[in-house]
Amino acid sequence: MQRAELLNKVIKSGVVSVVRADSAQKALQMVEAIVAGGIKSIELTYSVPKANDVIAELVEKYAGTDVVIGAGTVLDPTSARLAIVAGAQFIVSPSFNKEVAKICNLYQIPYVPGVLTPKEAQIALEYGSELIKLFPGDITGPKMIKDLKGPFPYINILPSGGVTVDNVADWFAAGAVAVSAGGGVTAPAAKGDYAGVTANAQKFMAAFEAATN
Numbered sequence: 001m002q003r004a005e006l007l008n009k010v011i012k013s014g015v016v017s018v019v020r021a022d023s024a025q026k027a028l029q030m031v032e033a034i035v036a037g038g039i040k041s042i043e044l045t046y047s048v049p050k051a052n053d054v055i056a057e058l059v060e061k062y063a064g065t066d067v068v069i070g071a072g073t074v075l076d077p078t079s080a081r082l083a084i085v086a087g088a089q090f091i092v093s094p095s096f097n098k099e100v101a102k103i104c105n106l107y108q109i110p111y112v113p114g115v116l117t118p119k120e121a122q123i124a125l126e127y128g129s130e131l132i133k134l135f136p137g138d139i140t141g142p143k144m145i146k147d148l149k150g151p152f153p154y155i156n157i158l159p160s161g162g163v164t165v166d167n168v169a170d171w172f173a174a175g176a177v178a179v180s181a182g183g184g185v186t187a188p189a190a191k192g193d194y195a196g197v198t199a200n201a202q203k204f205m206a207a208f209e210a211a212t213n
């Protein structure tokens with residue numbers, strides 16, 4: 001699939017769910033619960049053991065559906081290349097890394113780097129990122145999107161860190177093209193409550209629909 005198409009799928013999905021777990025099995029269970037709740041973009045982080053295998057399994061499982069599987073916490077170009085070989089459809093990192101950007105450009109996979117300042121945003125744009133993760137978004141709050149859109153009116157921003165069902169509307173009102181949520185969706189999994197994960201995913205999707213319709 002072309003890079004533009006992949007990026008479009010992520011943006012259209014509205015909510016990216018960040019998956020962290022201490023075993024591959026738990027990560028797979030979490031993803032099943034998230035997708036059951038209607039979220040279609042999954043960011044499987046490299047803090048999950050055997051992350052490559054989990055990504056490959058998820059890509060195969062959801063092939064031909066609306067679900068997009070990306071790799072998160074990609075800190076270095078080797079991990080980026082491994083994730084792409086495993087089938088990752090987008091790459092996310094907590095900060096910008098130019099070698100990761102080059103690998104993603106080479107293989108035409110969207111790179112969504114974390115940025116917190118105008119300088120970092122400019123570098124990410126220079127290296128071709130078409131979707132930028134504002135991270136940690138709870139440090140800046142939604143107003144940062146408006147501030148960045150002054151000098152960079154065309155920037156597409158995905159806030160991450162501290163995004164909750166209660167503040168989703170604020171982020172979209174400030175100009176976010178989609179939001180990213182970790183614990184806000186997956187926290188109940190720590191107690192084995194996967195139905196709670198599904199319920200949170202449903203709440204996030206309802207908040208997204210309400211904020212954008």
Ligand SMILES: O=C(O)C(=O)C[C@H](O)[C@H](O)COP(=O)(O)O
Pocket residue numbers: 018043045072073074092093094135160161162163180181182183184
């Ligand atoms: O390491 C990365 O690349 C990440 O993706 C970081 C995550 O976006 C945040 O950890 C999510 O934060 P919470 O929604 O507050 O749980």
